Amino acid sequence: MKKQIGLFLFTVLYIVDIGFIGVGIVASILASYRPGATVVDDFFSTLFWTANIFFGIQSIAYILNFRRSKSFYPVSKENSLNVTLRDKVAVLVPMYNEDPEMVRTNLMAILNASNEIGKVYVLDDSTDGSGEQTKQLCDKLNIPYIHRTNRHGYKAGALNDVLKQIPEEYVAVMDIDQMPSPNFLKETIPLLDRDPSLALVQVPQYYSNLDSGVLANVANGQQFIFYEILTEGKSVVGNMFSCGTNVVYRKKALESVGYFDEGNLVEDIATSVNMISKGWKTLYYNDKLVFGRAPVTMEGYVNQQYRWASGSLALIPRIFKGIIFSKDFSIAAKIDWVASGVWYLYGWFYMIFLISPILAVIGVRVLSVNLITYLVAWAPYTILNLGTFIVTHLDKKASLKTVYYNMAANVVIFPVSIMATLGVLLKKRKPFNTARTGGKLPWYRFWPQLTIMSGLVIAIFFLLRSGNWYDYITAFWAAFQLTLIVPVFWLNRSPKPSIIDAQTLTVVR
Amino acid sequence: MNVIESDFIQKVAIAFQVNPDLYEIKEGVEEEGISGNRHKIDFLMIPKEKGSKIALMRLGDRDFSSEVMVFNSKTEDLNIPFKGILVERDLDERERKLLEIYNIKAVDIRKQASYSTDGSGSLQGNPIFGVEAIDNRIGNSIKKGNLYMVAGKTGVGKTTTCLHFLVNGAKKGEKGAIILTDTRPTEFISNSSSFSFGFEAYYKARMIEILEFSDQIREMKYEILSNRKEEKKFITKITTEIRKFVVGNNISRLVIDPITPALVGEDDFINIMMNALAIPGVITLVTSNVRATDVSFFGIEEYYCSGVIKLEFADATYGTRTMSTIKMRGGSYDPTPFNYRITNDGIVPAEEIPVSPSPTGSPILKPFRDVM
Numbered sequence: 031m032k033k034q035i036g037l038f039l040f041t042v043l044y045i046v047d048i049g050f051i052g053v054g055i056v057a058s059i060l061a062s063y064r065p066g067a068t069v070v071d072d073f074f075s076t077l078f079w080t081a082n083i084f085f086g087i088q089s090i091a092y093i094l095n096f097r098r099s100k101s102f103y104p105v106s107k108e109n110s111l112n113v114t115l116r117d118k119v120a121v122l123v124p125m126y127n128e129d130p131e132m133v134r135t136n137l138m139a140i141l142n143a144s145n146e147i148g149k150v151y152v153l154d155d156s157t158d159g160s161g162e163q164t165k166q167l168c169d170k171l172n173i174p175y176i177h178r179t180n181r182h183g184y185k186a187g188a189l190n191d192v193l194k195q196i197p198e199e200y201v202a203v204m205d206i207d208q209m210p211s212p213n214f215l216k217e218t219i220p221l222l223d224r225d226p227s228l229a230l231v232q233v234p235q236y237y238s239n240l241d242s243g244v245l246a247n248v249a250n251g252q253q254f255i256f257y258e259i260l261t262e263g264k265s266v267v268g269n270m271f272s273c274g275t276n277v278v279y280r281k282k283a284l285e286s287v288g289y290f291d292e293g294n295l296v297e298d299i300a301t302s303v304n305m306i307s308k309g310w311k312t313l314y315y316n317d318k319l320v321f322g323r324a325p326v327t328m329e330g331y332v333n334q335q336y337r338w339a340s341g342s343l344a345l346i347p348r349i350f351k352g353i354i355f356s357k358d359f360s361i362a363a364k365i366d367w368v369a370s371g372v373w374y375l376y377g378w379f380y381m382i383f384l385i386s387p388i389l390a391v392i393g394v395r396v397l398s399v400n401l402i403t404y405l406v407a408w409a410p411y412t413i414l415n416l417g418t419f420i421v422t423h424l425d426k427k428a429s430l431k432t433v434y435y436n437m438a439a440n441v442v443i444f445p446v447s448i449m450a451t452l453g454v455l456l457k458k459r460k461p462f463n464t465a466r467t468g469g470k471l472p473w474y475r476f477w478p479q480l481t482i483m484s485g486l487v488i489a490i491f492f493l494l495r496s497g498n499w500y501d502y503i504t505a506f507w508a509a510f511q512l513t514l515i516v517p518v519f520w521l522n523r524s525p526k527p528s529i530i531d532a533q534t535l536t537v538v539r
Numbered sequence: 540m541n542v543i544e545s546d547f548i549q550k551v552a553i554a555f556q557v558n559p560d561l562y563e564i565k566e567g568v569e570e571e572g573i574s575g576n577r578h579k580i581d582f583l584m585i586p587k588e589k590g591s592k593i594a595l596m597r598l599g600d601r602d603f604s605s606e607v608m609v610f611n612s613k614t615e616d617l618n619i620p621f622k623g624i625l626v627e628r629d630l631d632e633r634e635r636k637l638l639e640i641y642n643i644k645a646v647d648i649r650k651q652a653s654y655s656t657d658g659s660g661s662l663q664g665n666p667i668f669g670v671e672a673i674d675n676r677i678g679n680s681i682k683k684g685n686l687y688m689v690a691g692k693t694g695v696g697k698t699t700t701c702l703h704f705l706v707n708g709a710k711k712g713e714k715g716a717i718i719l720t721d722t723r724p725t726e727f728i729s730n731s732s733s734f735s736f737g738f739e740a741y742y743k744a745r746m747i748e749i750l751e752f753s754d755q756i757r758e759m760k761y762e763i764l765s766n767r768k769e770e771k772k773f774i775t776k777i778t779t780e781i782r783k784f785v786v787g788n789n790i791s792r793l794v795i796d797p798i799t800p801a802l803v804g805e806d807d808f809i810n811i812m813m814n815a816l817a818i819p820g821v822i823t824l825v826t827s828n829v830r831a832t833d834v835s836f837f838g839i840e841e842y843y844c845s846g847v848i849k850l851e852f853a854d855a856t857y858g859t860r861t862m863s864t865i866k867m868r869g870g871s872y873d874p875t876p877f878n879y880r881i882t883n884d885g886i887v888p889a890e891e892i893p894v895s896p897s898p899t900g901s902p903i904l905k906p907f908r909d910v911m
Contacts, residue, residue, distance in 0.1 A: 134783060134787070135779060135780075135783055136779075138779045138780075138782040138783045138786065139775055139778075139779040139782075141782065142775075142778050142779060142782055142815045145814070145815070145817070145818075145819070170786070171786065209775050209776075209779060210775070211771040211772075211774060211775045211811065212774060212775065212778055212811050212812075212814060212815035213771070213811045213814075236772075238772050318768060318769075318771055318772070319771060321771075321772050321775055529755050529758070529759060530772070530776060532753070532755055533753075533780070534752055534753045534755045534756045534759075534776070534777075534780060535718070535750050535751075535752060535753075535780045535781065535784055536750060536751060536752075536753055537748055537749070537750055537784075538719075538724040538728070538749040538750065538751055
C-alpha cells in the first residue's frame with residue numbers, strides 16, 4: 031500500500047514536472063522578448079532560452095528514465111542458477127601501456143571471476159615496453175597473450191582481431207583497471223542464456239576508491255545519476271548502450287554488425303547503436319559486480335571527460351540517422367537518445383547560465399520577467415526541477431553530498447565539454463589518454479572557472495546593491511552557481527592512496 | 540645424480556635454512572685457496588647478492604672419514620664456512636658424529652621416501668599430509684584446484700593438521716603458505732617450530748610462507764557489516780590479493796587458519812568467497828571453528844567445500860581425538876574414524892592407547908593437552 035501511494039505521488043510529480051518544463055520554456059520565450067529590450071538582451075535571452083530547452087529535454091529524459099527504473103526495472107535473480115557455463119565465455123582484456131603492478135593485481139581478480147567459466151585473453155597494444163612483463167605473467171598463468179604493434183583500430187581493432195578467431199559464444203570485455211567480483215560472469219551469463227534477443231548485458235562501473243579524495247567522490251557523484259537512474263530506465267526499453275568494460279556481449283550480435291566499430295573513439299556506444307539499430311535488445315544489470323577506480327587526479331579526470339565527451343559528440347550524426355529518423359523507435363526512446371546523444375554539449379549551456387548574472391553588471395538584462403510570470407511559471411519550474419532531481423536521487427539512496435557533487439561535477443569542468451565540442455567540429459585528433467594518467471594541473475589551466483567565479487562574486491555584490499527584487503533573485507541564483515563551481519579548489523589535489531589498492535596481505539618474516 | 544636443479548637447491552637450502560631463491564648452483568668448480576693450491580669442489584652454491592657460499596661434496600666410494608677430512612681441509616683452505624655432504628643412504632651413528640665435529644651438514648638427496656615408519660611397507664594413498672593414517676583415508680581424493688575444510692573445536696588439532704599438510708608439501712618441493720586470521724604470527728611461529736617434523740626448517744628456507752591480514756582488512760569488514768552493499772568489494776579484494784600472492788610466489792598449498800574472520804554469515808557471501816579460494820593448481824585447506832553445526836561456524840561453509848574433515852575430542856584422560864571425513868567429493872575415501880593424539884611429533888595414531896574410564900582419585904577437570 032505504502033509503495034502504491036509512493037508510486038502514485040511520483041506519477042503526479044512526473045506529470046506536474048513535465049507540464050511545468052513546458053510552461054517554463056514557453057514563459058521564458060514570452061519573457062525574453064519584452065518590449066524595450068535591446069538586440070543584445072534578445073540575443074542572450076535566446077541563448078538562455080536554448081539552454082532551458084536543452085536542460086528541459088534532459089529533465090524529461092531523466093524523469094522518464096527514473097519512472098521506468100522505479101516501476102519496471104527489477105531484474106530477477108532466481109534464474110541465474112543451474113546453467114552450464116563452461117567454455118562459453120571469452121574474457122577479453124585489452125590494455126595499453128599499463129602500470130605492471132595494476133596488471134598483476136587486477137588480472138588476478140579477472141582470473142578469479144573466470145575460474146572454470148571463461149577463457150581469458152590478454153590483448154596488449156603497449157608501446158612502452160611494459161609488454162614483456164605482461165607476457166611473462168601470461169605465460170606463467172597459461173593465458174593467451176596477443177601483442178599488436180600496429181594498433182590498427184585501437185581498442186576496437188584489438189578486440190576485433192581476436193574475436194574473429196575464437197570459438198566462444200559470449201564475449202566479456204574487462205578493462206584492466208577493473209576488478210570483477212568472483213561471481214561477475216556467473217550472474218551475467220545466465221541473463222544472456224535466458225533471452226536470445228539480448229545483445230549485451232552491462233553492469234555498473236562502481237568506483238571503489240572513494241577514500242582517495244574529493245575528486246573521486248565528485249566523479250562518483252557524476253556516475254551515480256548514470257548508473258543508478260538513467261541506465262536502469264534505458265534498460266527497461268532496451269536502449270542501454272555498452273560502456274566498453276564490465277560488459278558481456280553475445281558474439282552473434284557483434285557479428286551481425288561487423289564486430290566492434292573501429293571508426294569511433296567510443297567504440298562501445300557506437301557498436302551498441304549499431305546493434306540497437308539492427309533490432310537487438312540490451313540489458314543493464316545493476317549489481318555491484320565490478321570494482322573500478324575513479325580518476326584521482328584532475329588531469330586524469332579531465333582526460334577521461336574529454337574522451338567521453340568528444341567520442342559521444344562525434345556519434346550524434348549516427349544516433350540521428352540510425353535511431354531518431356528511424357521508424358522503429360518510440361517517441362520516448364527517441365527523446366532518451368536525443369538527451370544522451372547531445373548531453374556532452376552541456377558545457378555551453380552551463381556557461382550561458384553562469385554568465386547570465388554577470389551580464390547584469392554591464393547592463394544586459396537576460397530574461398526579465400514580471401512578478402506574475404515569475405511566480406506562476408518560472409519559479410515553480412526551477413524549484414520543481416531542482417526538487418525532483420534531489421528527491422529522486424534521495425529515493426535512490428544517494429546522500430545529499432552525492433547530489434551536490436553530481437551537480438558540481440559538470441559545472442566545474444564545463445570548459446572540457448566546450449573544448450571537446452570544438453575538437454570534434456575542427457576534427458582535431460587528441461592523443462588518447464586514460465583516466466589513470468596525470469597529476470595535479472597547473473592553476474592557470476582553470477582560468478575559465480576562476481574568471482567566472484570572480485565575475486559571479488562581483489555580480490552578487492552589484493545585484494544586491496540595486497534594491498530591485500528581481501536582482502535579489504538573480505543574486506541568489508548567482509550565489510547558488512558559485513557554490514557549484516567553488517569545489518574546483520578541492521579537486522586539484524594530490525590523491526591519498528585508497529584501501530582498495532593497499533597491500534593488506536603481508537608476509538611475516 | 541639425477542636431481543632437478545631447483546629441487547636440489549631446495550634440499551640444500553632446507554638443510555642450511557637459507558632462502559633457495561637467493562642462490563645459484565655451479566657444478567665442478569675449481570678455485571684457488573689461501574695456500575695457493577687449487578681445489579675442485581663438486582658443487583658450489585653461490586649467493587646471488589650477499590651471503591656465504593656453500594660447498595657441497597658428493598659422497599664417493601672411498602672411506603667415509605677420509606673423504607670427509609679431505610673435503611674439510613679443502614673448504615678450510617678456500618675459506619668457505621658452510622659445508623655439506625650429499626648422501627643417498629642413511630648415515631650411521633659414527634658418521635653423523637664425524638660430520639658434527641667438522642660442522643658439515645648431511646643433505647639427503649634421495650627422492651622423498653614413502654612412509655618408512657610403518658611395517659606394512661606399501662602406501663596406497665597419495666601422501667598429502669605425510670601422516671599415513673590420514674593419507675590412507677583421504678589422500679587419493681584430495682585434488683588440486685579444490686578447497687577443503689578442517690573443522691573442530693579449539694585445541695583439537697586443526698592447525699597441526701594444516702602444518703603436516705604444509706610440511707609434507709614442502710618436502711616434495713611444493714611451496715606452501717598459511718594465512719593467519721586470528722593468531723599473532725610470533726606466537727604461531729614459536730608454537731609451530733616446537734614440532735619435530737620440520738616446520739621451522741621449511742619456514743626458514745621459505746618453502747612455507749606465513750601471512751597475515753593488516754588492520755585495513757578488519758576496517759573493511761566493519762564497513763561491510765554496516766553496509767551490506769560493499770560485500771562483494773570485500774570478497775574481491777581478499778580473493779584477489781590471495782591469488783596474487785599465490786601466483787607470484789608459486790604457492791601450491793594454501794592454508795587459511797581459520798577462515799571464519801573472513802566470512803559473513805550469509806549464503807551468497809560464503810559461496811562466492813569459498814569458490815574464489817579454490818585456485819587452479821593449488822590445494823586450499825581452510826580451518827573452521829564449530830558453532831552452528833558440528834562442522835562449521837555459520838552452518839553453511841561445508842556446502843561450498845570439496846571435502847570436510849571433522850576433528851573431535853575423544854578421551855580427555857589420554858588426550859585422544861578423533862578425525863573423521865564428513866564429505867569428500869570425487870575419488871574414494873575410507874570413512875573409518877582415525878584416533879590420534881598430539882605430541883611433539885604432531886599428529887600420531889592413538890590406537891595403541893587404551894580408551895578406558897579414568898582411574899579413581901583423578902581430578903574431575905582434566906585439561907586437554909595444550910596444542911598450540
